[in-house]
Amino acid sequence: MSVTTDEFDIASPAEVRESNAVTLRKLLLIVPVMLVFCFSLVPLYQKICEVLGVTATRAIAQNSQVDTSRLVKLDFDATNRNLAWRFDPVDRHVEAHPGAIVTINYRVTNMTDRVTTGRATPSFGPSEAGLYFNKIECFCFSNQTLQPGETRDMPVTFFIDPKMPVAIEAIALSYTMFDITDATKKS
Amino acid sequence: MASATTHDHAHGHGHGHDHDHHGPGPWTRIFTTTNHKDIGSMYLWFSLLMFFVGGAMALLIRAELFQPGLQVVQPEVFNSLTTVHALVMIFGAVMPAFVGFANWLIPLQIGAADMAFPRMNNWSFWLMIPATILLMASFFVPGGAAASGWTLYPPLSTQGGIGVDMTIMAIHILGASSIMGSINIITTILNMRAPGMTLMRMPMFVWTWLITAYLIIAVMPVLAGCITMLLTDRHFGTSFFNAAGGGDPTMFMHIFWFFGHPEVYILILPAFGIMSQIIPAFARKPLFGYASMVYATASIAILSFIVWGHHMFTVGMPAAGQLFFMYATMLIAVPTGVKIFNWIATMWRGSISFETPMLFAIGFLCMFTLGGFSGLVLSIVPVDITLHNTYYVVAHFHYVLFPGAIWALMAGVYFWLPKWTGRMYNETLGKWHFWLSAISFNVTFFPQHFLGLAGMPRRIPDYALQFAEWNMISTIGAFALGFSQLLFVYNVFSCIRSGEKAKERQWDSADSLEWTHLPSPVPYHTFETPPDLRGTNAAH
Numbered sequence: 001m002s003v004t005t006d007e008f009d010i011a012s013p014a015e016v017r018e019s020n021a022v023t024l025r026k027l028l029l030i031v032p033v034m035l036v037f038c039f040s041l042v043p044l045y046q047k048i049c050e051v052l053g054v055t056a057t058r059a060i061a062q063n064s065q066v067d068t069s070r071l072v073k074l075d076f077d078a079t080n081r082n083l084a085w086r087f088d089p090v091d092r093h094v095e096a097h098p099g100a101i102v103t104i105n106y107r108v109t110n111m112t113d114r115v116t117t118g119r120a121t122p123s124f125g126p127s128e129a130g131l132y133f134n135k136i137e138c139f140c141f142s143n144q145t146l147q148p149g150e151t152r153d154m155p156v157t158f159f160i161d162p163k164m165p166v167a168i169e170a171i172a173l174s175y176t177m178f179d180i181t182d183a184t185k186k187s
Numbered sequence: 188m189a190s191a192t193t194h195d196h197a198h199g200h201g202h203g204h205d206h207d208h209h210g211p212g213p214w215t216r217i218f219t220t221t222n223h224k225d226i227g228s229m230y231l232w233f234s235l236l237m238f239f240v241g242g243a244m245a246l247l248i249r250a251e252l253f254q255p256g257l258q259v260v261q262p263e264v265f266n267s268l269t270t271v272h273a274l275v276m277i278f279g280a281v282m283p284a285f286v287g288f289a290n291w292l293i294p295l296q297i298g299a300a301d302m303a304f305p306r307m308n309n310w311s312f313w314l315m316i317p318a319t320i321l322l323m324a325s326f327f328v329p330g331g332a333a334a335s336g337w338t339l340y341p342p343l344s345t346q347g348g349i350g351v352d353m354t355i356m357a358i359h360i361l362g363a364s365s366i367m368g369s370i371n372i373i374t375t376i377l378n379m380r381a382p383g384m385t386l387m388r389m390p391m392f393v394w395t396w397l398i399t400a401y402l403i404i405a406v407m408p409v410l411a412g413c414i415t416m417l418l419t420d421r422h423f424g425t426s427f428f429n430a431a432g433g434g435d436p437t438m439f440m441h442i443f444w445f446f447g448h449p450e451v452y453i454l455i456l457p458a459f460g461i462m463s464q465i466i467p468a469f470a471r472k473p474l475f476g477y478a479s480m481v482y483a484t485a486s487i488a489i490l491s492f493i494v495w496g497h498h499m500f501t502v503g504m505p506a507a508g509q510l511f512f513m514y515a516t517m518l519i520a521v522p523t524g525v526k527i528f529n530w531i532a533t534m535w536r537g538s539i540s541f542e543t544p545m546l547f548a549i550g551f552l553c554m555f556t557l558g559g560f561s562g563l564v565l566s567i568v569p570v571d572i573t574l575h576n577t578y579y580v581v582a583h584f585h586y587v588l589f590p591g592a593i594w595a596l597m598a599g600v601y602f603w604l605p606k607w608t609g610r611m612y613n614e615t616l617g618k619w620h621f622w623l624s625a626i627s628f629n630v631t632f633f634p635q636h637f638l639g640l641a642g643m644p645r646r647i648p649d650y651a652l653q654f655a656e657w658n659m660i661s662t663i664g665a666f667a668l669g670f671s672q673l674l675f676v677y678n679v680f681s682c683i684r685s686g687e688k689a690k691e692r693q694w695d696s697a698d699s700l701e702w703t704h705l706p707s708p709v710p711y712h713t714f715e716t717p718p719d720l721r722g723t724n725a726a727h
Contacts, residue, residue: 016378020303023374030404031366037413038442042427045438052505 066099067162073170076104083179084112085146090153098132098162106139106152106175110146117184118177119146125172132164133171140175141183218313221305222711223290226312228607230287231600233315235676237279238593240323242669244272249631249665251648252658265648266334267350271322273337274354277454278361279319281509285457286311286368288599289396291607293372295701295709296390298381298628298717303374310369316362323504324684325350325357336646338443339430341436345420354420362407369400369407378401381700383720385483389574390699391474394481397459398488402456403447405492408447413439444495452491454588455555456484458595460527462548465602466530468697469545470537476529483522483529490519500571509568516566520559527556542694543617547598550625551590558586561636579639585632594624598673604679605693606701609708610686623671630664 011019076089110116120140124130131172135141139154146152155181160171220226242621248268251259260268290308294301302308325332330348333339344351376397389397392521417439418426426432428439467474496504496512504512530552539545561583565571574580597620604612634657643654651660689707703710704718 001249011372016303019376019378023377024304024370027370027373027404029410034405034408035412041442041445042416042438045435045441052507127604 016133018137043122046142062136065096065162070098070166071095071097072160072168074102075170076106077172077173077174078106079089079174079176080177082180083116083118083177085110085116085118085177087175087177088117098160098164101157101159103137103157105155107151107153108144108177110144110149113148115145115147115181117143117181119143119180120175120177123174123176125174126168129168129171131163131166132161133173134159134161143180145184192216199337205518208534219309221301221309222292223302223305223308224607224709224711225348226308227290227292227300229312230283230290233312234280234282234284234287234373234678237283237319238672241280242672244268244275248272248432249662252650253662254649254659255652255655257649259637260648262648263331263334263415266336266646267332268324269646270333270335270337270354271326274322274358274585275319276588277337277450278358278365279315279322279456281588281596282361282365283315284370285396285399285592286594287394288457288461288596288603289368289372291703292603293375293393293455294379295705295713296393296699297376297379297384298700298704298714298720299375300713300715300717301381303379304371305343307367308371311364311371314360314364314367318357318364321353321360322357325353328347328353338413338447339417339441340443341417341420341439342430344417345429345574347568352418354639355418358414359411362411364610365403366407368611369403371395372400375405381714381717381720383723387478390460390719391463391477392457392460392699395456395463395484398484398625399453399456402453402488402491406446406449406453409442410450413446414647416442421692437499440499440502441495444498445477445492448495449488449491451587452487454592456488457594458551459484461595461599461602462530462551464697464699465544465548465598466533466552468602468694469548470534470539471696472533472537473698474529475532475535476525477480479525480529483525486522490515490522494519497571498565500568501575513566513568517563520563523559527552542601543612543614544602544694546596546618547594547601548623551594551598553591554586554590554594554625554628556590558583560589561586569603574643576637578635578643578645581645582632582635582639585635589632590625597624600679601693602697603701604682604686604688606705607690608683608686609706611689611693612678612682612686616674616681620671620674620678623674624668625673627664627667631652631661632664633669634658634661 003183072095074094076092076094078087078089080087086107088107091105092101094104096102108118122130122138122140124133135158136154137155137157139156144152144154216225217229220229248265249261251257251265290302293299322332328349329348332350333344333347333354334341335347335351339351339354376389376393380386414427419425420427420434421431426434428434430434430436463474465481494512494516495510497516500509500512561579564579565574565583589685600610601617604610636656637660638654639655643650643658691706692702693707694702700714700718705713
């Protein structure tokens with residue numbers, strides 16, 4: 001940068017080498033700075049979305065305005081499919097305001113003497129209610145592996161979308177537990 | 188073809204310069220040379236070779252699309268071909284070709300003896316070879332080459348086989364090579380100009396490269412970080428882009444296009460520079476609006492950092508984001524328009540002659556503007572939502588890259604061949620090359636606008652029957668276009684071997700230092716004492 005103007009005397013090779021080395025160091029600095037910038041985009045992206053209100057979490061927060069004007073009756077049920085597990089809801093009947101976050105539990109016991117893996121799928125009655133039943137946390141999101149004789153409480157955390165039609169006054173949610181021990185061993 | 192090219196290159200050079208260079212033999216020399224002219228030539232030969240490798244892939248793609256149904260390649264191979272065609276053309280053909288021009292011309296045009304870091308220069312060239320080998324070899328590993336498109340979007344790119352890892356490594360190495368090249372170019376331009384060669388007296392080609400080099404240093408590390416995250420997602424259990432682990436594939440697109448959009452200007456700004464050298468020379472008038480050209484180039488470079496979202500209007504962006512990226516994108520048309528109008532104003536009432544470089548330059552002006560217009564169409568969000576991922580996009584970016592970047596390179600080669608080799612190319616053949624390219628290019632790519640508007644998606648090996656006619660025409664055009672480029676190769680070789688002797692100032696109005704201060708061919712060592720340009724009317 002030192003040799004740029006009209007008043008310049010012809011620089012000696014050593015001077016040019018010196019100023020080149022300075023420029024090289026300055027330019028090389030850009031590389032780590034931009035690398036850091038790239039990785040900081042990961043949290044930055046999250047932050048910017050939050051500030052601009054474009055994240056999915058934000059959308060949920062808006063939906064979860066609690067509608068205290070009505071109560072929805074919820075019935076929980078459990079079925080076992082070819083699996084020697086005891087599988088029952090701990091909380092069978094709950095009433096909840098749409099928008100309120102609720103946690104209920106299912107209890108499961110492995111009655112066999114071997115390690116087994118199960119996977120639950122939900123079903124709603126009426127089926128339309130499934131569109132408004134938002135699960136935040138559910139044991140049905142992942143495979144459940146139980147040791148012989150093990151008992152476990154498994155939570156479901158959810159809220160009902162306040163946009164749910166008022167015609168739906170009660171929801172029955174039933175989980176069916178499938179034995180997928182063989183399927184998981186294969187893969 | 189491939190091996191013949193490199194072979195002749197080494198020998199042609201050895202003979203041309205043996206008398207003034209008493210170093211090692213030609214084979215040792217291509218590994219050890221630090222001379223900017225040698226390295227410039229090596230870059231140019233390498234990119235010519237890769238141009239044909241990438242072109243062969245394009246022809247395979249077009250052959251498959253000649254008719255509906257699967258005839259030539261399987262879908263997996265087809266996907267790999269579209270992916271590697273793009274990577275080879277971008278990182279193997281266009282970028283190295285411009286770096287070749289930079290190596291050859293920047294020291295000559297600013298009156299420097301060589302590049303600032305000659306050894307690093309040699310390194311940046313030779314890094315490209317292992318990278319290219321990695322990229323090409325990925326076709327032969329289990330799972331084949333990366334098949335996710337050149338953008339490497341997850342989850343496709345987190346799922347592929349070892350070919351994806353090889354591609355990632357290749358891009359890492361090519362990125363390092365281009366960062367080194369750029370550091371070299373910037374340092375040369377900032378520190379090694381001859382006395383009197385002020386920044387605002389530099390030829391436009393030097394200016395565009397200075398700005399491009401800054402773009403490269405700024406965005407290549409972002410690409411490196413981005414594909415590093417991809418690599419750790421693939422092998423080290425991170426979840427940057429893996430939704431199952433809390434990551435977000437959309438974030439990849441944001442990071443990738445933060446690199447990707449400046450990258451497309453990296454591919455075109457040096458082409459603008461070449462245009463700004465050629466058009467005044469053949470219009471026999473100085474470049475119209477030199478200062479505005481400099482500022483327009485800088486504006487394009489700065490704007491390129493804030494428009495990446497227009498590549499991803501359909502990911503579920505909020506309307507505010509879409510509007511921002513839409514208007515920012517349209518804004519780029521302003522400095523680009525300034526450049527186009529300046530070139531037209533340069534030609535206005537000039538004494539124009541239509542030698543091959545000028546034909547390519549005028550072809551560039553017309554076709555690049557057309558590609559720019561389809562780009563404006565795509566920048567409009569509601570239109571983009573229907574045209575996203577269709578052949579309209581393929582037509583758009585081929586209009587800006589083939590008659591844009593590639594024709595500028597062709598024009599540049601024809602323009603400077605007499606200076607580099609001391610011999611003239613065959614003018615008749617050059618004109619044939621231009622007209623065949625111009626016609627076949629439009630036959631290939633103009634129908635793709637129609638295909639896109641009719642809804643044909645990109646990156647598919649098979650398509651619905653109603654697209655058959657235009658695809659057939661496009662394929663015929665593509666083969667004509669591909670084979671027309673052989674004329675160029677023949678012309679370059681015959682020029683080097685047996686062209687007529689060129690004059691010192693072959694183009695009488697070309698006024699940068701290599702034409703006014705140096706004989707043709709340029710001696711192996713030039714400007715060992717810098718020319719004193721103080722008080723002279725240095726040209727642009």
